[in-house]
Amino acid sequence: MFDKLSGYQKELLAHIEFKGRFFGLVSRLDLTSRFEISDASATRTFRLYNELAPDNIIYRPNIKRYEWQETAKPIIPISTAKCLGTLIDGFGDSYAHIEGETIAARNSLINTDLDVLSVVTRAIKRKHALRICYLSKTNPQGSYREIVPHSIADSGLRWHVRAYDRKRQSFIDFVVNRIKSGVPLKSEPVPDSQMIAADDDWNTFVALEIQPHPRLAGIKNVIEFEYRMIGGVLVRKVRQALAGYLLDSWNVDVSDDASLEGDHIMLHLKNTQQLNFKGKVLAPGAYKDFSDSQS
Template sequence: MLSKLTGYQKELLAHIEFMGRFYGVVSRADLTSRFEISDASATRTFRIYNELAPDNIIYRPNIKRYEWQEGAQPIIPVSTAKCVSTLTDGFGDSFAHIEGQAIAIKNSLFNVDLNILSAVTRAIRRNQVISISYLSKSNPDGSTRDIVPHSIADSGLRWHVRAFDRKRNQFIDFVINRILSVTKSTSQIISSEEKAKADDDWNTFVELEIQPHPRLQGSTNVIAHEYRMEDNLLCKRVRRALAGYLLDSWNIDVSVDALLNGDHIMLHLRNTSTVHFPNKHLAPGGVPDST
């Protein structure tokens, strides 16, 4: 039946599947607002989708939405790049961006596992605690831990989920591609200390003052023009939790005396002595921030 549908009908079905898969719920309003179709057309589209995939979404009268089922199998082929682009940029035009979604930065070096990513984004939307099997340097064979995820961020090199880790009793970052599996935790009571509002490093922004590297004085004007600096300075306001990752991906020297060499190091963090954030040691020339 899918092969007999028009391209426009497949686009409608793809929207249902994307919203359900990545945000956990989808409604007729999602179709009517995105495609400017009538309620009757939206209802027919959901009927078609249910005929094609009867076990993927179930209508919940109490919330007046269709709920994505954990064992659902997507039926519309879609590329990882397209899903990631939609999560970061919205649905392809200036009027269709998703408001209020916790996607911080885009630009990814590698593709993410869509099944893992969608399980995490559904947990964020549903305010759920999830159990993950996670690979780390300290546990290369994997360990299980319960986390309370609240945001997704692309650091420029890889995708992270920002979450409260009940094992460490603090907010930390988990690399999406190190997660082997995701299941719903048996403990779903979330305290105020585990919610996004309590994550100070995520909610606090720092100002990064980026300048041409002092060792490249002969090329200062070139670098300043390339990065559209004003008075040889580019200011970037970023989340404190992400600053170390971003400076690393941008190859910005954060050493106090601007000591680094290399053709790839053209920029320096001018205010490195006064700006403080976790994971500063990840940036070129960085050392752990003791503040």
């Protein structure tokens, strides 16, 4: 039946499924505001989706929204790139980035498991905890953890979940593709101390002063032009929780004496001696023992 629908009908149904799957809730207003259709048309579209996938969404009169079921099976294929792009930049062809969203975009080496990602994003949107089975260096077979996720971010290599870990009683990063399963803990209230406002590293921004690597004085002007540096410096303000990942993916030497060599090392952190944050150990030239922050 789905194959016989028009492209426009498929687009409407895809919007319902995407909002439900990744945000947990979807309403007629989501359709009327996005596609400028009438309430009656939106109602007919939801009725059609329920005919195609009767167990995926259930209407909750108390909140006047349809709730995505944890046992739901998506019926509309979506590419990982399209999914992540929509989560980052919103729907449609707008060039405007969504301000205030708890998603920071980079480029991943591998595809993210969308089923796992959707469990996480629903928990973020609905502000509840998750019980996950997680693989780590200390527990390669997997162990159960209770986390309260508040954001996702792409480190340039893989997608991470920023969350409060009830085992460690602190905010840390979890790799999305190391999560084997996740079950929402909707009935348990989440205290303010486990919410995003209490995550100091996430809410603190650091100014990274990036300069051409001192050993490349002969092409200093080339690097300055390429990176559009002003006064020989490119200043990037980033979340402290992400700074180490970004410096690593950008191949920025953070050593005090700018001692790293190699054709891939063209940049140096000019203010490295003034900056000291937990994630700095991830950056090239840190010269410190690193214990897996996702353990």
